[in-house]
Amino acid sequence: MERGAYMDIKSLHTFLKVADEKSISRVAGQLFISQPALSLQIRKLEESFGHKLLIRTNKGVQLTEAGQILEAHARSILTIYNQAFEEANKLFGDRHVIRIDSNITLATYALPCAVYEAQAQAQFKDYYFDLSFSTVNPVEKNIINGMSDVGYVHKKSEYHDIRYVKIGxxxxxxxxxxxxxxxxxxxxxxxxxxxxxxxxxxxxxxxxxxxxxxxxxxxxxxxxxxxxxxxxxxxxxxxxxxxxxxxxxxxxxxxxxxxxxxxxxxxxxxxPVYLCYLKENESNPRLKPFLDYLKDRKTLDFC
CATH class of the missing domain: 3.40.190.290 (D-Maltodextrin-Binding Protein; domain 2)
Structure with missing residues (x-):
């Protein structure tokens, strides 16, 4: 695997959770994914980083020396990323920003009307919707990397921490x-x-x-x-x-x-057309009202 190929915001965040909890099974439960799926994420991160990051002990998992180095830098990376995210959101004042990703067909012929209808709802008067379409990364990859909040796709993929809901x-x-x-x-x-x-x-x-x-x-x-x-x-x-x-x-x-x-x-x-998002965001106070609205509608209106 090319070095850095799996080094994204989501994988670093998951790695830090495991480092803090010292338990893969506990973190898997928190993220609503299976333990083997989480172990696979860590293994891919290790392959990408080029060093073993965790060792199993009777008391759970511990960081290797390489893992300790990555932990320190990962926390700095996430801090900088979160600061950048907050500064970007300030451009929209107190409005909640929802970033929506899809393929070009849905972005052109479906999402503008769907978002317009959502904005007409009183509960979303303080929301700003940012629409985009993916040409390089899969929609799910952008969600995992923190570049998008929700996405629309035609096919389910093998991303264990992504929830898929058919809406049209x-x-x-x-x-x-x-x-x-x-x-x-x-x-x-x-x-x-x-x-x-x-x-x-x-x-x-x-x-x-x-x-x-x-x-x-x-x-x-x-x-x-x-x-x-x-x-x-x-x-x-x-x-x-x-x-x-x-x-x-x-x-x-x-x-x-x-x-x-x-x-x-x-x-x-x-x-089919599926709505997709991170399972852990089902309780996110910024996203939950919008996700509930989309799931309750159970349809996607095309323009």
Whole structure:
């Protein structure tokens, strides 16, 4: 493992908890994760740091000499980080800042309306919502690192200290411009005769799409590969071909008739939307009201 690859704010915070409590099992209970999951976090931190940090004794765990060095510096790092966080929050006065992270599709077509509705609630009049989308790190990694408070994802990952709550769903549809000459319904073999506009694989939609179609991407006539949903929509508008797009991204265009949906026989690709956050933040006084509001709604409204 590359040195420093697992050296993030969350892992340092967990390490200090273990150093203070001298017990992995006790800290695991406090963080609502299993003991093996916490042990794995510590082991990854040791691999990243390049030294063994803890030793087990009859009285629990103790720090090695390298662990004592990291402990001292970790406390300084967290102090500086917390000071920076507090200073940044002062920019918003007494308002509570909630940092929300997601993929670009949800950040563009769902979260603005969802956040607008939340801000209309009296209980959130003193809240400021900061929306962003991830292009490098997974959403969960940004939450663990303290860069985001809550996130929206389409798939659960193996992060043991993250809570996932399903709050909605989206689906992939085959979109065409209203003038594009194509039947309302196609078989899979008929689809292969048309030019397709595909999204780059950074959207993580290609593999599940091909699995649902029981095909390989090489079976299709790919006209162009684009790196954003909006550019794919523009190509469809221009009549360059058909494209599988999230229904949330073309909701307005379908309702106004600018685009039309082409049905593929025996194909239905619906996928969930999960709210995710650190389990330990379920009792955080700044986040709990907002988390409760989102979970009580049990839905995500798309713009």
């Amino acid at each position: 769903s989206d689906r992939l549809i085959l979109a065409a411009s209203k003038e594009f000459s194509v039947p309302e319904r196609l078989t899979l073999e008929e689809l292969k005769r048309y030019k397709l506009i595909q999204l780059n694989d950074k959207f993580n939609e290609r593999k599940p799409l091909m699995e649902s179609l029981h095909c390989d991407i090489s079976d299709f006539n790919i006209a162009i590969s684009l790196d954003s949903t909006e550019s794919a929509k523009t190509a469809v508008f221009k009549g360059f071909g058909l494209s599988f797009l999230p229904a949330s991204s073309v909701k307005k265009e379908l309702s106004t008739g600018l685009l039309k949906e082409v049905t593929i026989e025996d194909f239905a690709e619906e996928y």
